[in-house]
Each structure stands twice: as structure tokens, then as C-alpha cells.
Amino acid sequence: MLDAGRHDRQRLVAGFGGPAQDRLRQASVLVAGCGALGCTVADLVVRAGVGRVVIVDRDVVEPSNLQRQTLFAQADLGVPKALAARARLQTIDPSARIEAWVDSIERESIDDYLDGIDLVFDGFDAMEPRYLLNDACVRDGRPWVYCAAIATQARAMLVHAGGPCLRCVWPDAPPTGALGTCDSAGVLGSSIAIAAGASVSLGLPILAGMPPTVPALVSIDTAQGSWRSISVARDPACPCCVGRRFDWLEGASGAATAVLCGRHAVQVRPAVAAVLDQAGWLARLAPSGSFTAGEGLVRGTLDPSRCGGAALELTVFMDGRAIVHGTTDPAVAAAVCERVLGG
Ligand SMILES: [Zn+2]
Structure with missing residues (x-):
């Protein structure tokens, strides 16, 4: 069969042999946002053999995306990103089940997209939707991976049941204007690749049946040459994972x-x-x-x-x-x- 041997090199890696590959094939992931981070994450998880990948993104492909959004090509300009991504991913592994939704993830719709999902990869380009995602995932005990990149910096952190959540690290969303965006500060394609690679490295073992890694924020700045793993711990005063208060989900916070x-x-x-x-x-x-x-x-x-x-x-x-x-x-x-x- 044509597909024989597709995952042979992966199976050789500790933890990914035996039944692990079958677990990946049975797994469902949500790629929340399919800009630069989402493209690279989706490419990696489909190639790794994840059976069902749900992609949600509201934007269309623009010329400035092609520098770093690796699932898209010139011919995709003007096409909704979710649809262009699905078409490309389906050529990579026709047996994978790729679901594409041209939509934004909102308080009203997030539960529809989380239905049946084992793990969520953050592909957002702003902090606020991450707080909504954190609320929904902590509520359900569903693991998700925070992932971000800007300029020469990349970050990733696994959030899972029992561990610290996004609000343990950053209790509230930053004030508007406090952080730059890729539109204002720019971003290198290499920063995206590092952040997305770190994100999948944290999430894929969970899907393969391995225990979560020690809680840490992976932070890399290629301009400084710094690669750090910063320990994070559950905040006993966290309103979300300790207090079970879901401000973004319930509409008490957010724009x-x-x-x-x-x-x-x-x-x-x-x-x-x-x-x-x-x-x-x-x-x-x-x-x-x-x-x-x-x-x-x-x-x-x-x-x-x-x-x-x-x-x-x-x-x-x-x-x-x-x-x-x-x-x-x-x-x-x-x-x-x-x-x-x-x-
Ligand atoms: Zn927390």
C-alpha cells in the first residue's frame, strides 16, 4: 500500500512506537486560527498522523501572509485560509479527516468547535481569544497549547488539567496597545517555525498517550540567542483554574x-x-x-x-x-x- 512506512521514522522515537501511532490516528485536534502559527502546527500534526484536524479561521489569504504561512501559495490569494489549508493538508495525507470552518471563535461558538476535540493548538494572533480558549479548556479539563510569536520571539506553554493555566501566568489580558502585533512589530518566519514546533512538541506526546511535561513556559528570542524554559506553577489565587470562574466565557471580561x-x-x-x-x-x-x-x-x-x-x-x-x-x-x-x- 502506498502509505506503508509513512510514520516509520516517528515510530522509532521513544513513546511514539507501538500503540502510540494508533492513538494519534484516533485523535482529534482543533487548530484555533490558521495564520502563520496555525499553518505550521496543522502541517506538523497532519504529517505526524493525527486522524482528525479541525481548522477554524475567519480570514482570507493576503500577499503579506506568504512570507510565513507555509500552507499557502500565490494561487491561494483571496481564498479563505481554512479552505486553502484544508486543500493543501488533504494532498499531504488524503486519509486524514480535515474539517475547515470559515469563522472566528467566539463565546457563542467555541463549544461547537470543541466538541469531540482531544487537544487544542492556539493559532491566534491576539491575547484575548486565548483567554476565552483557556476558560473553555480549563472548564472541561481539555489540554491546550498556548503559542505565540512576534518579531524574533517565540513562546509556547502546555495547559492541562491539574496544571497551571494561562491566568496563573498572566491573570488578566494586557491593556490594549500594551503588546505589539505582527502588523506593527513584524515577525520572522523562523520565529513562527520555532513557536509552532515547540507547541507541537508539547502537544503531540499527550495525544500519543504520554504524560504531560513539567509545567513551563518555553521562551525563545533568536535575536538574543536565548532559549529558556521558565518554570510556572498554579497560582492558588487563580480565578480560573482554582476559583472555577470563567470570566471570558461568561462575558464578564473581553472586548x-x-x-x-x-x-x-x-x-x-x-x-x-x-x-x-x-x-x-x-x-x-x-x-x-x-x-x-x-x-x-x-x-x-x-x-x-x-x-x-x-x-x-x-x-x-x-x-x-x-x-x-x-x-x-x-x-x-x-x-x-x-x-x-x-x-
Ligand atoms: Zn490558573
């Missing part, structure tokens, strides 16, 4: 959107007030379009290539509240803010 009637605009109020001044906002937004400062605000036009080709204008107030003009879709507005404002 709030409101359609502004008659203005063809959506207001996005951040979960945590912003920390940037006008100069900071102008610098943050410069790569995303043409912006000027006004009284207590910064406003301008977004480069269409930064928002899926749409013609959008953005007004940002000093507390991080933003109005996205040119759409009435709260999900589009929230996505734009996550990408260009950072958080």
Missing part, C-alpha cells in the same frame, strides 16, 4: 462591540483600558495605514491589504476605545482592532 446605528460603523471597547499616548498610537498604527492625531484621538484610513481588501477607517481614543467605520459587522471590527491595535 465589547456595539453597532453604531446609522453610521455604518462599529465601536469596539477593549477589555482593559489602553496604555498608549497619541504618539504611541501613531507609531503603532503607522504600518497599518495613514493616521493623524486629533483632539484626544487618532484617526485615519486603514490600508485595505490590512483588512481583507475592505475600505475601513479607524478612530482610536486614548483609552483604547475604537470606532471602525465602513462595516456593520462586529466580528470584522473586532478582528481589525485585534490586528492593528494589539493587546
